[in-house]
Each structure stands twice: as C-alpha cells, then as structure tokens.
Amino acid sequence: MLHLILFLFFGAICVAGAVNLLVQSHPINSALSLIVVMASLAAEYLLLGAEFVAAVQVIVYAGAIMVLFVITIMLLNAGAEQHTKGSRVAILIGVPGALIGAVLVAWTLLTRGHTGSVAMGALPGSPQDIARLLFHEFLLPFEITSVLILIAIMGAVVLASRPEAIARRHTESHQPDPLPQERQPAPQLVGSGKEH
Amino acid sequence: MPRARAPAPQDSMSITTFAIISIIKSLAVIGVLLTAVAYSVWLERKVSARIQNRWGPTRVGPFGLLQPLADGVKFIFKEDLTQPHVYKPLYIAAPMIAMVFAITSISVIPFGNWVNIGPWGTYLQITDLNIGLLVVLGITSMGVYGVALAGWASNNKYSLLGGLRASAQMVSYEVSLGLSLVGVLIIAGSLSLRNIVDAQRHLHWNIFLQPVAFFIYLISAYAETNRTPFDLPEAESELVAGYHTEYSAMKFAMFFMAEYANMVTVACLATLLFFGGWLGPVFGPPLLQAVLPVLWFCLKVFFFMFLYVWVRWTLPRFRYDQLMAFGWKVLLPLAVANIVVTALIVAWRA
Structure with a gap:
C-alpha cells in the first residue's frame, strides 16, 4: 500500500516536472525540471525493485549529463525565451497524434491485462541480475x-x-622559439x- | 552479544517500532554529523594555526572549544544580504541543495556492528541498502548543482567562473573516483558498504590489496570536495570567493557546512572501503565490545579529517589546465589500469 502511494506520488512529480519543463521560458529552469523528472524516474525504478538501474539513472543522467547541460546553459549565458503562439501544423497534427498515441497505449494495457507488467518490487534489478543479463544473454x-x-x-x-x-x-x-620582439602575430x- | 546477528530486523518488529528506531537513528546521525562538521572547522583552524606557528582560537572556552558555537551564533545574527541583481529563486535554493545532498549522503554509511538495546536490535546505520556505495556516489554527484547554481544565480562574473570550474572539475574527477572503487568492488563482490567491510576481516584491508586505488580515490575525493590543492572554484586570489562571493550570513554558512559534511562523508567512505571500517581489536565486557568498533571507526575518520587539513596547509593550488590534465591524463588511465590488473588477478585466482 505504502509502495503504491509512493509510486503514484513520484509519478505525479515526474509528470509535473515534464509539464514544467515545457512551460518554463528560461532554459535553466527547464534543465532543472528535467533533473526532477530524471530523479523521480529513478525513485520509480527503485520502487519497482530495479535498484541498480535507479542508482545509474541518478549518477549518469541527473549527476553527469544534466551537469553538462547546465554548464552549457551557463556558458552561453542563455536568457529567457519568448513565448510564441506555436505553429498551426503542430496543433493540427500534434494534438490528435498525441491523443491517438495515448488511447493506443491505454487500450493495449487494458485489453492485454497484466501480461506485460510487473508487481511492485518484483523486478529482477539487483547488480548481479543486471550483470548476468549484460555479460551472458x-x-x-x-x-x-x-x-x-x-x-x-x-x-x-x-x-x-x-x-x-x-x-x-x-x-x-x-x-x-622566436624571441619575443620577433614573434609574428598569431x-x-x-x-x-x-x-x- | 554485539556480534550476534538478527536475520532481518524488520521482520521481528512492528512498523511503528521500526519507524521510531529509524527516526531516532536519523536524528542521532544528523546531530553527530553537524557536531563533527562544527569541530572539523575548529580542528582546521587549530591545525592550520599550528602549521603557521600561531595559536588559533583560544578565547572562547578551554582551547577555544566553544568557538564553533560562537561562530554559529555569529552567522545567525549577521545581516543576510540579497543583492538586487541575483536570480532570486535559485539564489536561495542553491545553498539548500548543497546542504541537503551533503547531509543525505551520510544515510547509508555504517558506523558499527549490530547492537541490542533492550528488546530491540539495530545496525549502527540509518539504512543498509545493497547498492549503498552507488547511493553515496549518486547523492554526492547531485551536490554539484548547489555550487553550479549558486555561481549562476549570483549573476556575478567571479561566481559564474567559480560555478563553472566547480561543475567541470567535479564531473571530471567523479569518473576517476568511481573507477578507482571498482577494484574494491571486484574484491568484495558487493555494493553494500556493510559487506565490503565484512570482506576486510583479519586485516585484509583494501589499502594493502588496492594501494593504487586508494591514492586515486583520495586525490579524486579532494577534488570532489573542492579542497586545496583543488580549491579552484573558490580560489580567493583569483576569484574573490568563487561561487559563494555573493552569499552572506547563514546562506554562506550552509555552503561552508556542506563542504565539511562532504569531507566527513568522504572520510567515512575512505575508512569503510580501504581501512576496514569499524574493524579492530574488540575485547572486554559487553558494553565495551559494543562501543569499541564505533571508536575505531571514529578514530580512522578523524585521521582522514586531519589529513585533509594537513594537505590543505601544505600544498599550493593547482593551475586549472594542470588540474584537468591531471584528472583525465593521469588519474583516469591509472584507474582503468588498476581495474584491468585487479580483474586479471581475481580471475587467475578463481
């Protein structure tokens, strides 16, 4: 029960971070939202039992790759960007496309039952399991x-x-090495x- | 019997007892950590003074022992300036991020063996995860955001340069730090800090088996915690105070405490991974038997804290290109070579 509540909680944080990533106009805020998304995904992995993947998610994505994103934004000194109305193509094709995708995923999950899903904490995610998969299969x-x-x-x-x-x-x-006064311009x- | 092990602590006790014990342990560990941080500052001032043939703090309490308390009060009552040109949300969040991650990383560090208090028993550790080492690495790798965002949000050239230097340096040295630990992991065959310590019984300390890895770890850890000779993010002769130039009062103190808390974590990890953690001679009555492992652990950690201070007041600072070249061209190949050699020896023995 506690697992399920935590799972839904971090799922909500993840979605909120993703939406915030799109809404924010300043790149650094978007980058930080992406970090939140990645960290909450790591928490979801942990709750499912994939401990190693969770740790690697934090170390590699949140701890290393996003640091480079933040460095780049800081180096370029990128300022806040302007909100635009968005193109008509995006609205005409994107919104129905996203809706169809969501319906498809939901329909597959509902009709297939629980065949593809895993119980909370039951994923074989210990470092030993991952190593066996990676280096054998x-x-x-x-x-x-x-x-x-x-x-x-x-x-x-x-x-x-x-x-x-x-x-x-x-x-x-x-x-x-030429003497300083003889040195040619670069x-x-x-x-x-x-x-x- | 302190050596006796209960099979699974959560099974025998109710969720309430478990929660109460966890809360007590967390509070105790955070309290001890913050006290250790305060007295590391005192130690730093005393030792640096001795190295420079001075006295250091002497006025407040015997040997200046109450100086950390006075400093804390001073930090609280100082004026907290917020410059008008800063980006406020991140400027305020940055010291909190640094502090939170610095304190959280202590949560999986084991201090000693199983102890029994009345009817209950517990490990001297907030929680034992089977990926403990990775958790510490993950949390410390997140700590860099505090420094980087402080530098950026301050909207100040010196701060920005400090923040940039810090993030580049920490990302670079994290690679060799992580790789230096792989040799230890190959020998122990586990990522749980408790199992790694248990694998070092009978003086099979990893410092003897993995000396190269130990020195790579030590050097990278100094760079990770921004300590001299790698303190370029706050190099006062070039950058005023680096990333925390614009911070004052308690916000500055939070960066300061985060730095020392990180030092304590790094010292704990060095003790656990290379110096056998709490292992040491245990004898005497049951109470002494319960206390001695913790004492050994604390002594070893103290040694590393002293080493930190000693190094800081002995070595000059690197130049930035030297720092980067050293990390990528010397430490990284050495760490990889160490992994290959260790793996070959372990495979040959098996």
Missing part, C-alpha cells in the same frame, strides 16, 4: 554499444581539436603552419 549488443560510444568519443575528440591548433603545434615543434603563424 546480451553480451554482443552490449559490446557493440560500447564500440558505438567509443566511436562517438573519438568523433568528439576530432571535432574538438581544431585544425589551426594542430597546425600551430606543428610549426612550433619544427622551428626554434594569424600569420597559423598561415605558415598550413603551408607545411
């Missing part, structure tokens, strides 16, 4: 995902290291680096 998808992430990291490194910086390092390593230094 789903080893190949797991490893492929890790390679995908590695590719993304390498792509980020390539994008972040600008060609001018590499060129400048190149010239500096080949030429002796753009020319970059230009000479590209000729190599």
Whole structure:
C-alpha cells in the first residue's frame, strides 16, 4: 500500500516536472525540471525493485549529463525565451497524434491485462541480475554499444581539436622559439603552419 | 552479544517500532554529523594555526572549544544580504541543495556492528541498502548543482567562473573516483558498504590489496570536495570567493557546512572501503565490545579529517589546465589500469 502511494506520488512529480519543463521560458529552469523528472524516474525504478538501474539513472543522467547541460546553459549565458503562439501544423497534427498515441497505449494495457507488467518490487534489478543479463544473454549488443560510444568519443575528440591548433603545434615543434620582439602575430603563424 | 546477528530486523518488529528506531537513528546521525562538521572547522583552524606557528582560537572556552558555537551564533545574527541583481529563486535554493545532498549522503554509511538495546536490535546505520556505495556516489554527484547554481544565480562574473570550474572539475574527477572503487568492488563482490567491510576481516584491508586505488580515490575525493590543492572554484586570489562571493550570513554558512559534511562523508567512505571500517581489536565486557568498533571507526575518520587539513596547509593550488590534465591524463588511465590488473588477478585466482 505504502509502495503504491509512493509510486503514484513520484509519478505525479515526474509528470509535473515534464509539464514544467515545457512551460518554463528560461532554459535553466527547464534543465532543472528535467533533473526532477530524471530523479523521480529513478525513485520509480527503485520502487519497482530495479535498484541498480535507479542508482545509474541518478549518477549518469541527473549527476553527469544534466551537469553538462547546465554548464552549457551557463556558458552561453542563455536568457529567457519568448513565448510564441506555436505553429498551426503542430496543433493540427500534434494534438490528435498525441491523443491517438495515448488511447493506443491505454487500450493495449487494458485489453492485454497484466501480461506485460510487473508487481511492485518484483523486478529482477539487483547488480548481479543486471550483470548476468549484460555479460551472458546480451553480451554482443552490449559490446557493440560500447564500440558505438567509443566511436562517438573519438568523433568528439576530432571535432574538438581544431585544425589551426594542430597546425600551430606543428610549426612550433619544427622551428626554434622566436624571441619575443620577433614573434609574428598569431594569424600569420597559423598561415605558415598550413603551408607545411 | 554485539556480534550476534538478527536475520532481518524488520521482520521481528512492528512498523511503528521500526519507524521510531529509524527516526531516532536519523536524528542521532544528523546531530553527530553537524557536531563533527562544527569541530572539523575548529580542528582546521587549530591545525592550520599550528602549521603557521600561531595559536588559533583560544578565547572562547578551554582551547577555544566553544568557538564553533560562537561562530554559529555569529552567522545567525549577521545581516543576510540579497543583492538586487541575483536570480532570486535559485539564489536561495542553491545553498539548500548543497546542504541537503551533503547531509543525505551520510544515510547509508555504517558506523558499527549490530547492537541490542533492550528488546530491540539495530545496525549502527540509518539504512543498509545493497547498492549503498552507488547511493553515496549518486547523492554526492547531485551536490554539484548547489555550487553550479549558486555561481549562476549570483549573476556575478567571479561566481559564474567559480560555478563553472566547480561543475567541470567535479564531473571530471567523479569518473576517476568511481573507477578507482571498482577494484574494491571486484574484491568484495558487493555494493553494500556493510559487506565490503565484512570482506576486510583479519586485516585484509583494501589499502594493502588496492594501494593504487586508494591514492586515486583520495586525490579524486579532494577534488570532489573542492579542497586545496583543488580549491579552484573558490580560489580567493583569483576569484574573490568563487561561487559563494555573493552569499552572506547563514546562506554562506550552509555552503561552508556542506563542504565539511562532504569531507566527513568522504572520510567515512575512505575508512569503510580501504581501512576496514569499524574493524579492530574488540575485547572486554559487553558494553565495551559494543562501543569499541564505533571508536575505531571514529578514530580512522578523524585521521582522514586531519589529513585533509594537513594537505590543505601544505600544498599550493593547482593551475586549472594542470588540474584537468591531471584528472583525465593521469588519474583516469591509472584507474582503468588498476581495474584491468585487479580483474586479471581475481580471475587467475578463481
């Protein structure tokens, strides 16, 4: 009983956070609402018995990824945005689409009964269970995902290291350091680096 | 018998008893934590004074022991300035966020063994979760929002730079901190802090088995708690006071207390993960047997708190690019190498 009340409570917080995320006009408030959504989702996972997933949800999403969101918003110094009326297409297609989606989900859940659902706290979510699933049953998808992430990291490194910086390092390593009064202005230094 | 273990504490007692015991334990732990925080400040001032050949606080009480109390009263009565240019909701919420997460993280830390009080028995711990370590890491990772939002909401260049530095630094060092603990987890085979301590019986402390991991953990933990040599978010010679420049009175004190509460948590974790927690020689009558483990635990935590102060007044501050390079290019590869070596040894032995 207590579990059910807590489950509904955190579900309500989650939905409220999601709505607030859309309504707020300042990006930092939206980011904070997203953190609330993620944290309450973690609480839901915990109530269902998926402890490990709950902890990872908080550590990875709320604790790391959202920090980067907040850093970006702070760095860009993004201000409050203006409310617009919204496009007519969004209203004409989006609202009926969302309604159809909600009806479909509700209909499936009601007609299928409880086949796809799990009892409160009964999800096999201990670290041991997750490890067995990841490293036995789903080893190949797991490893492929890790390679995908590695590719993304390498792509980020390539994008972040600008060609001018590499060129400048190149010239500096080949030429002796000029005296301060002889030092050329930076753009020319970059230009000479590209000729190599 | 303090060593005797009841199978499952919740089964034998009613929900009311369970709730009462939990509330008492929570209040006691928070009380002890806040007192420890106050006296860590006193310790910091005393030790720093000794290192600099001064006396430190001496006026209030014997050895200045009542100084924390006087400081607390002062903080309460100081004028609480709120600058007109701040973003008010977050400016007020930020110190609360920092403080709440700093205090919450102590909730899964075990201080000692099973004890019996009259008909009831309990672990000396608010709650024992089988993912205890992850909970501590998760809660401390949320603590960064307090600092980051304080920096942003203050609408001040120094604060913003401090907040940015804090978030970048904490996210970076969290990676090596988390990875340094994997070796310990491989050896213990559990994420529950209680099981990790139990795996270190007979002086099989992880400091001997995982020395590299211990030093990576220690360094990353210093960076996580924004202490010298990693105190760039509040580097006073460049940023006035960093993220808490615009804060005064009790709001400033909350950041201050959050920093020291985080230090206590980190010291507790170091004790539990690497120094055998409450394990130590236990002898004498039953009462002494119940108290001694807690005493060992407190002594070990005190050692780490002292180390914090000692390091702060000995080492100079990093430069920011050095800090980032050290975290990503030295600590992270070392931590990964430590995991690989540990896993290989454990697999070879099995």
